[in-house]
Amino acid sequence: xxxxxxxxxRAGGGQHAKKARPQxxxxxRAERRLGFLLIAPAVIVMLAxxxxxxxxxxxxxxxxxxxxLPQETKFIGFANYSAVLSSPYWWQSLAVTAIIAAxxxxxxLVLGMLLAQILHRTLFGRGTVRTTSLxxxxxxxxxxxxxWQYAWTPSQGYLSAAFHGxxxxxxxxxxxxxxxxxxxxxxxxxxxxxxxxxLSLVPxxxxxxxxxxxxxxxxRFTKVTLPLMKPAILVALLFRTLDSFRIFDTIFILTSGNxxxxxxxxxxxxxxxxxxNLGIGSTISILIFICVAIIALxxxxxxxxxxxxxxxxxx
Amino acid sequence: xxxxxxxxxxxxxxxxxxFVVIALALIPVLWLLSLSLKTPAAxxxxxxxxxxxxxxxxxxxxxxxxxxxxxxxxxxxxxxSTLIAVVLASMAAYAVARLRFPGKSVLIGMALxxxxxxxxxxxxxxxxxxxxxxxxxxxxxxxxxxxxxxxxLGIYTLSAFFREIPxxxxxxxxxxxxxxxxAFIxxxxxxxxPGMVTTAILVFLACWNDFLxxxxxxxxxxxxxxxxxxxxxxxxxxxxxxxxxIAAAAVVVTIPIIIFVLFFQRRIVxxxxxxAVKG
Numbered sequence: 001x002x003x004x005x006x007x008x009x010r011a012g013g014g015q016h017a018k019k020a021r022p023q024x025x026x027x028x029r030a031e032r033r034l035g036f037l038l039i040a041p042a043v044i045v046m047l048a049x050x051x052x053x054x055x056x057x058x059x060x061x062x063x064x065x066x067x068x069l070p071q072e073t074k075f076i077g078f079a080n081y082s083a084v085l086s087s088p089y090w091w092q093s094l095a096v097t098a099i100i101a102a103x104x105x106x107x108x109l110v111l112g113m114l115l116a117q118i119l120h121r122t123l124f125g126r127g128t129v130r131t132t133s134l135x136x137x138x139x140x141x142x143x144x145x146x147x148w149q150y151a152w153t154p155s156q157g158y159l160s161a162a163f164h165g166x167x168x169x170x171x172x173x174x175x176x177x178x179x180x181x182x183x184x185x186x187x188x189x190x191x192x193x194x195x196x197x198x199l200s201l202v203p204x205x206x207x208x209x210x211x212x213x214x215x216x217x218x219x220r221f222t223k224v225t226l227p228l229m230k231p232a233i234l235v236a237l238l239f240r241t242l243d244s245f246r247i248f249d250t251i252f253i254l255t256s257g258n259x260x261x262x263x264x265x266x267x268x269x270x271x272x273x274x275x276x277n278l279g280i281g282s283t284i285s286i287l288i289f290i291c292v293a294i295i296a297l298x299x300x301x302x303x304x305x306x307x308x309x310x311x312x313x314x315x
Numbered sequence: 316x317x318x319x320x321x322x323x324x325x326x327x328x329x330x331x332x333x334f335v336v337i338a339l340a341l342i343p344v345l346w347l348l349s350l351s352l353k354t355p356a357a358x359x360x361x362x363x364x365x366x367x368x369x370x371x372x373x374x375x376x377x378x379x380x381x382x383x384x385x386x387x388x389x390x391x392x393x394x395x396s397t398l399i400a401v402v403l404a405s406m407a408a409y410a411v412a413r414l415r416f417p418g419k420s421v422l423i424g425m426a427l428x429x430x431x432x433x434x435x436x437x438x439x440x441x442x443x444x445x446x447x448x449x450x451x452x453x454x455x456x457x458x459x460x461x462x463x464x465x466x467x468l469g470i471y472t473l474s475a476f477f478r479e480i481p482x483x484x485x486x487x488x489x490x491x492x493x494x495x496x497x498a499f500i501x502x503x504x505x506x507x508x509p510g511m512v513t514t515a516i517l518v519f520l521a522c523w524n525d526f527l528x529x530x531x532x533x534x535x536x537x538x539x540x541x542x543x544x545x546x547x548x549x550x551x552x553x554x555x556x557x558x559x560x561i562a563a564a565a566v567v568v569t570i571p572i573i574i575f576v577l578f579f580q581r582r583i584v585x586x587x588x589x590x591a592v593k594g
Contacts, residue, residue: 035416042407042466043422049463050429053440118332125333131573132337135344138572140542141524143565147347150558158346161361185343194472197513201479231475239468242431249526269435285436292431
C-alpha cells in the first residue's frame with residue numbers, strides 16, 4: 001500500500017481531536033478516498049453475504065411460522081418475543097450459557113496469559129511448545145468433543161476410569177463442568193496466540209528499564225505489560241466471549257443438551273431444525289444476538305480508547 | 316530475547332512449564348490416537364495404551380474417496396478462503412488503524428454485528444440464496460461465506476495489531492533515502508508479518524473447524540469438507556457408534572493443521588525477532 005498522505009501519527013482510532021487544523025485539503029481528501037477504497041472490498045463481501053439473511057431472520061422472528069403448520073403463518077409482531085421471554089426453558093438455558101461462558105472465558109484468559117508468557121519467554125524448545133500448544137485449537141471441534149465423550153464413557157474411557165467409573169455426563173452440574181473443561185482445553189491456545197501477538201509488541205527495553213528501577217516481576221507485568229497489551233486483550237476477550245456465548249458443537253456432541261445442559265444456541269437449534277418452528281427459532285437467535293451485543297458493548301465501553309474504532313452500532 | 320545465561324533453577328522451571336503445556340495439550344489427542352489404533356474389541360478397554368493394535372481404521376477411511384476427497388476440499392477451500400480474507404482484512408485494517416475517514420465506526424460496528432450474529436439463524440436463508448445462484452455444493456459456495464465470516468476476526472485482530480506498529484520508522488526510512496515502496500517492504504512489512512501470520516492461522520482454523528455451514532451448503536463429496544464427511548460415516552447406525560473410524564478420521568484431520576502450523580511457525584518466530592523494536 002503506497003501511503004500517499006503525510007503520515008498521520010498513530011494517535012489511534014476515533015480521536016480526531018489532535019492536529020485539528022482547519023484543512024479538509026487535498027491531502028485529507030486523498031486520505032479519505034484511500035480509506036474508502038481500502039475498506040470497500042471487505043464491506044462488499046460482508047454485506048453481500050449477510051445483509052439479506054440477517055434481515056430475513058429478523059422478519060421471521062416477527063412471524064408465526066411453523067413449517068408443520070404453514071397455513072397458520074401470520075405476522076404477529078412481538079408475540080414470539082413475549083412467548084420466549086416468559087418461557088422457563090429460555091431462562092434455564094440462558095443461565096447455563098452464562099455460567100459456561102463466564103467460567104470458561106475467565107479461566108481461559110488466565111491460562112492464555114500464562115501460555116503466552118511461556119511461549120514468549122521460554123528459551124529452548126520454543127518451536128515445539130508453540131506448535132504443540134496450538135493443536136487443541138486446530139483439532140476439529142467435533143473430533144475433540146468425541147474425544148471427551150469417549151473419555152468420560154463409564155468402563156470405556158480413561159478419565160471415567162481414573163475417577164472410579166463416574167458418569168459425569170448424566171448429571172447436570174458435572175456435565176456442565178465437563179463442558180467447561182472441554183471449552184477451556186480447546187480455546188486456551190486461541191487466547192494465548194492473540195495475547196502472544198500483543199506481548200511481542202511490548203518493548204523489551206521498557207521492561208529492562210522498569211527492572212533497573214526496582215520493579216518486581218509482578219509490578220512489571222501489571223504496570224508495563226498489561227497496559228500495553230490492552231488492545232490485544234480486548235480483541236481476544238471479546239471474540240472468546242462472543243464464541244463462548246454461542247457454544248453449540250461441544251454440547252451437541254457431549255450431552256445433546258439433555259439433563260438441563262442445553263445452551264441458548266441448542267435451544268434455538270432445537271426449535272429451528274427439530275420443531276421446525278422458524279418463528280420461535282429466529283426469535284431465540286435474535287435474543288442471543290441481543291445478549292451478545294450487550295456483552296460486546298460492555299467490553300468496549302469498559303476498555304475505552306483501547307478499542308479499535310469506536311462504539312459498535314447496536315442492532 | 317537473549318540473556319542466554321540461565322540459572323539451573325530457571326532451567327528446571329522452564330522445562331517443567333514446557334512439559335506441562337505439552338502434556339495438557341496432547342493427552343486428549345493421544346487418547347484419540349490410541350482409540351484409532353485399537354481393534355473393535357479393544358475399544359472397550361479404558362487404558363491409554365491399546366491392548367491390541369490395528370491399522371484397520373486408517374486403511375478403512377483412507378481407501379475410501381468418501382473421506383479423501385473431502386480432505387482435499389477442506390485444504391483447498393481453507394487455503395483460498397484464508398488468502399482472500401487476510402488480504403481484504405489487511406487493507407481494511409490498515410485504513411482503520413492509519414487513515415482518517417468518516418464511517419470508520421460503522422465498519423467496525425458492522426464487522427462486530429456479523430461476528431456476533433448466531434450462524435444457526437443465517438443458515439436457512441443462505442441455503443436458499445446459494446440454491447438460487449447455483450453456488451450450492453460448490454467450492455465458492457463455502458469460500459464466500461468463510462471469507463465473510465473470517466473478515467470480522469481478521470479486521471479486528473489486524474487493526475489492533477497495526478495500531479501498535481511504530482509507523483514513525485517508515486518516515487525515518489524515507490528520510491534515510493528509501494522510496495515509499497522500499498520503506499514499506501523493508502520496514503513495515505516485516506513488522507506487520509507476525510500479526511498477519513497470526514490472523515491467517517486463526518482464519519484457516521476457523522474454516523477448517525466449521526461444521527454447520529459445511530454440512531448445510533454441501534450435498535456430495537464434490538465440495539463436502541472433512542468434518543462434515545466424518546459426520547456422515549459416523550452415522551452408519553444409530554446404535555453402534557464407530558468409535559475407531561471416527562477417532563482415525565479425527566487424527567487424520569488434525570495432521571494438516573500440524574503441518575500448517577509448522578510451516579508458519581518459522582514465520583512467526585522470525586517475525587517476532589525481527590519485529591522487536593530495539594535500538
